[in-house]
Amino acid sequence: MLYTIPDYYHEFSCIAGECEDTCCAGWQIVADEAALKKYKKVTGSFKKRLRRSINWKEGTFKQDKNKRCAFLNDENLCDMYTALGEKSLCRTCKMYPRHVEEFEDVREMTLSVSCPEVARILLGKKEPVRFLTYESNKEEEYDDFDPFLYSKLVDARKVMIDILQDRSKKLDLRVGLVLAIAHDLQVRIKREDIFSIDNVFEKYQTEKAIQFVEDKLTEDEDYAFITKMYQNQYLMERLRDDWEPYLLEAEKLLYGHLKTTDEKTQAEDKERYMEQKQQFHEWLKEHMPEYEIQYEQLLVYFISTYFCGAVYDGEAYVKVQMAAVSVLLIHELMMARWIKNEEVLEQEDVVDIVYRYSRELEHSDPNLNLMEKLMRRDMLPWFKKVY
Numbered sequence: 555m556l557y558t559i560p561d562y563y564h565e566f567s568c569i570a571g572e573c574e575d576t577c578c579a580g581w582q583i584v585a586d587e588a589a590l591k592k593y594k595k596v597t598g599s600f601k602k603r604l605r606r607s608i609n610w611k612e613g614t615f616k617q618d619k620n621k622r623c624a625f626l627n628d629e630n631l632c633d634m635y636t637a638l639g640e641k642s643l644c645r646t647c648k649m650y651p652r653h654v655e656e657f658e659d660v661r662e663m664t665l666s667v668s669c670p671e672v673a674r675i676l677l678g679k680k681e682p683v684r685f686l687t688y689e690s691n692k693e694e695e696y697d698d699f700d701p702f703l704y705s706k707l708v709d710a711r712k713v714m715i716d717i718l719q720d721r722s723k724k725l726d727l728r729v730g731l732v733l734a735i736a737h738d739l740q741v742r743i744k745r746e747d748i749f750s751i752d753n754v755f756e757k758y759q760t761e762k763a764i765q766f767v768e769d770k771l772t773e774d775e776d777y778a779f780i781t782k783m784y785q786n787q788y789l790m791e792r793l794r795d796d797w798e799p800y801l802l803e804a805e806k807l808l809y810g811h812l813k814t815t816d817e818k819t820q821a822e823d824k825e826r827y828m829e830q831k832q833q834f835h836e837w838l839k840e841h842m843p844e845y846e847i848q849y850e851q852l853l854v855y856f857i858s859t860y861f862c863g864a865v866y867d868g869e870a871y872v873k874v875q876m877a878a879v880s881v882l883l884i885h886e887l888m889m890a891r892w893i894k895n896e897e898v899l900e901q902e903d904v905v906d907i908v909y910r911y912s913r914e915l916e917h918s919d920p921n922l923n924l925m926e927k928l929m930r931r932d933m934l935p936w937f938k939k940v941y
């Protein structure tokens with residue numbers, strides 16, 4: 555079995571009561587069978603609390619009306635941990651924010667940026683992320699797995715990550731190249747021509763192809779595309795009650811009156827958005843020049859986590875588009891915060907935006923599936939400048 559981790563994996567440790575949020579609220583925690591068995595055997599003073607705080611039929615921890623776990627106290631500490639120790643935690647609680655993608659004979663482990671402390675580590679990282687591998691003697695076989703396609707996807711992901719981390723190129727060009735590779739890859743997957751995938755990697759590493767993509771990238775700001783992507787967020791399942799009001803407030807700050815049919819108002823809103831966007835970019839370059847590195851880290855995060863899942867559904871392009879659009883939406887939310895804060899944006903604002911965005915998207919399988927569906931519906935042309 556091969557295990558991979560990003561190089562910052564061991565930097566994480568939970569800051570518990572110091573955390574500005576908690577991972578024990580907002581979603582249903584499902585306990586594994588082994589933990590439930592253990593809980594049934596607990597004796598002593600905590601027994602009663604355990605009995606009444608677990609939905610035994612569903613195997614989940616009960617929640618209060620604010621969707622806080624029944625074991626979470628007012629100091630945001632876990633009473634079960636305090637009473638019974640770390641070993642008592644169920645697999646979900648022990649694992650979070652560690653996330654595992656499973657493939658035949660491979661476990662790709664990462665840390666979820668839905669945890670603010672992980673977001674802080676990733677966004678503070680200046681060097682390109684490297685991935686480390688370990689092997690064990692364990693072997694397994696899946697019934698329905700295409701190891702050949704998986705190996706090609708792994709190769710493609712490596713090429714895409716290398717391009718994204720090539721800081722001698724502008725970020726727009728790096729994203730354009732990665733989308734172009736994913737686009738050509740998708741064509742080959744659809745026509746079941748997996749053998750020719752290597753040609754795609756070779757092609758996009760030539761100077762000629764890089765120049766071609768650079769020339770093709772359109773300068774047109776696609777206001778309609780951006781607002782569409784933004785509005786798609788309202789179609790998602792909401793994990794936190796404060797997420798929709800937050801989106802609505804940011805929407806107003808960014809785009810004014812999105813629902814108006816008055817053409818004059820629409821034109822004024824668009825013009826103001828364009829002006830603000832330009833000012834925001836200038837501000838970023840001057841006051842937060844590391845923002846391009848942060849976008850790179852986030853793109854690498856989304857692509858390294860989700861891209862190889864295409865081995866199960868053949869949808870390589872939408873996974874790369876999801877990465878690009880997620881960073882675009884984070885960028886939009888950063889701009890809204892900057893407008894709200896009267897042209898100030900702190901690193902902690904970016905951490906806050908990233909972890910909250912990630913929670914809504916990544917902690918819900920229906921949302922991840924819907925996001926991919928929406929990416930298929932609203933395809934981003936590979937030659938469109940994203941940021």
Ligand code: SF4
Binds near residue numbers: 670
């Ligand atoms: S969100 Fe992260 S830092 Fe905060 S309590 Fe959970 S694991 Fe710890």
